[in-house]
Amino acid sequence: MRRRFSLAGQLLLSQLGIVLAVVVAVGAVSLAEADAAFRTDEGRRLRSVAENLAAESTVRAGITDPLWYDALAARAESARAVAGATYVVIGDRAGVLVTGPGAGRPADLGDSDVLRGRAWVGVLDDGARRLVAHVPVLAESNGEIVGFVVVGLTYPTFAGQLANATPGLLVYLTLGLVLGVAGSLLLARRVKRQTLGLEPTEITGLVEHREAMLHGIKEGVIGTDAADRVTLANDEAVRLLGLPPDAVGRPLTELGLADGVFDVLTGRTAGADQVVLRDDRVLVLNRMPVIVRGRDVGSVTTLRDRTELTALRRELDVSRLATDTLRAQAHEFTNRLHTIAGLVELGEYDEVVRYVDGTSRRHESLRDVTSRISDPALAALLVAKASLAAERGVDLRIDPAAAIGPLDEELAADLVTVVGNLVDNAIDAAGPGGWVSVSITDGDGVVIRVRDSGPGVAPAQADEVFRQGFSTKDAAGTRGFGLALTRSICVRRGGSATVDGSAFTAVVPRVRAAAR
Structure with a gap:
């Protein structure tokens, strides 16, 4: 070698x-x-x-x-x-x-x-x-x-002539050599001190390995200096954050980042595994400050795309909710059989008839509504939410006119998310003894209206309520995500999500708007 x-x-x-x-x-x-x-x-x-x-x-x-x-x-x-x-x-x-x-x-x-x-x-x-x-x-x-x-x-x-000039040239040469050697040694010491004692070949190797690592890993990595200027960004970070090609060297304020992303990258929002929304993507960010010789020189933030995982969790939640609903209905069915048996033993035959008729009407009404919802996942969601509301003492009223035609896979997944988030929010707001009404109409787009008997949202907070992290409950760090995701889905498809008091309206177009 x-x-x-x-x-x-x-x-x-x-x-x-x-x-x-x-x-x-x-x-x-x-x-x-x-x-x-x-x-x-x-x-x-x-x-x-x-x-x-x-x-x-x-x-x-x-x-x-x-x-x-x-x-x-x-x-x-x-x-x-x-x-x-x-x-x-x-x-x-x-x-x-x-x-x-x-x-x-x-x-x-x-x-x-x-x-x-x-x-x-x-x-x-x-x-x-x-x-x-x-x-x-x-x-x-x-x-x-x-x-x-x-x-x-x-x-x-x-x-x-050269012999005559040689003595003077030797003086210059000797002086130059002495100054050159001294200058080289001093400059080398200074440079090595600034490069942590690494030789140029070692620095080159580190840079090559760093570039290979940054562009080879699946997670996004973005680095900033003490002045919040981007010092590095791998391909995945550029893709996830939608950064321009010349992002390196520019301040974060010039990159048009979402508020949640900007707050994490600048350290305004601290903590591990910060979940933020960027358009229709769910990102998990971890920021690590870089300290050199006791001085803050910047930070490195990793980004993980959890969009697909979140979608799978939603599907799993729907399946789990349906399972719990079936279990609850089985338990409810057992209770009703016991009630009927008790009434028969007491000889209250007329009461038995009225009880059976009331139960049949409630189930028939719910079955009629779900039969007009052509998507099985969305229909199962409404049935599950009705049972969940009943367990929590909330009366969930589904508009008998609610109907939805056939849905493509992407639209069905988006509607499950939007309806689930709006209904969950309404059940929480209504509380025991309250009510929630759900209306769904279909046309060029699907319009979902959800109202509840809760106190509603103040006009001053009509936009703030859709911001990620906003919540009226404790432990806001783990809440304030559903409504933000709902609006993100609606806006991504070219629709909207608004609130007027206790009434939430979401418009989800059937045809997704062109990417902006």
């Missing part, structure tokens, strides 16, 4: 690379500046030597007389030795050298205009670079050009 560098090592290598790049750049600039300085300073010096030599009367007078050439050569050599130049030569007005190794041959004047009376300093390169100065020699009598003086200096090689 290939060994990876630590964070400090990676930072050090980066710093070294930067330092070396800077040193190379500084070296290049230094060499360029040294070259320019060499041309300027040495060129000025060489020109001064040439001008001094050209101004001497011996040179002016002897340059036109071959008998003086030896004397001129000696003077040129003397000037070369004093100036430290590579060579000093003198030429005549025709451009032919009269001194030096090339005497008698044309001089290499390059771009120089020295024969036109202009001094020139520049670089000549004929295989060996040279810095040269050309100065014209003027006659003393009339100032005409009689020749020229050339002073040359061999151009330093690149290696020589």
Whole structure:
């Protein structure tokens, strides 16, 4: 397995690379500046030597007389030795050298205009670079050009220039290395302290595992920081809460969350397994604050979808209620048989007839109503609620005109929930000795009206009563769910749920409205 560098090592290598790049750049600039300085300073010096030599009367007078050439050569050599130049030569007005190794041959004047009376300093390169100065020699009598003086200096090689600049570069390189190493170690310590001592590869592994875990689990997970901004949200959380694609990084206040969801995510509603409604979904939320070094840095909330489980519970409750109803009816039937037997023993035959007729009429009325309810589950629910109401001393009156045609499976399940919640609420409100009336009409939609003899709902609470968590009873945390779910179902299908005093009206369209 290939060994990876630590964070400090990676930072050090980066710093070294930067330092070396800077040193190379500084070296290049230094060499360029040294070259320019060499041309300027040495060129000025060489020109001064040439001008001094050209101004001497011996040179002016002897340059036109071959008998003086030896004397001129000696003077040129003397000037070369004093100036430290590579060579000093003198030429005549025709451009032919009269001194030096090339005497008698044309001089290499390059771009120089020295024969036109202009001094020139520049670089000549004929295989060996040279810095040269050309100065014209003027006659003393009339100032005409009689020749020229050339002073040359061999151009330093690149290696020589580099050798001259090396001491300074080594100082910069050493200083840069020391600062780079110190900076790398300090920066690595700071970064590792902020990353809890983890190396970059470890952080990458953690992030990859976190992403795989978040998007792999079935529960929704949403994280927020101390300012209630979303820091993470997996696919399930986005689906359950209907979050926009750019939810991460945005405050919760901008996401249009339901009040119950918002209160749990912000910590306003505390406690485990908080049940909230989001449209037609029943969600269970658990919020866990995140504390780092004693400081609150945010929270992580898990979300579980309990919609299907809640529907199954409702179906199970209906089945259990039907079972209990049958048991109660069997018990009631036994009691009635005992009553009839007692009346027979007492010889109260007329009373027996009246008792049997009354019992038959009550059952016949209930049977007539349920026969007009085509859905078996809803019919069983009404029968069960009638028995439950009777056990609690409440008179449940079902409108004889109540009737419902065939229902699809989804509508039937929704009606069972709506009717069950409204009737349960009414039985609780009526109390022993009270009454509850139920009216159901069918058309384009099913309209359920439930009234009770209870005190009713104040107009100021007409909307509040449908809010999740609202309850007039103790232990509100476990109540206040049925009416909220009822309105949610009605609104989801494009209907409504309202209250006027003690009368609740729910409109459930047969055709579900298009998803909003």
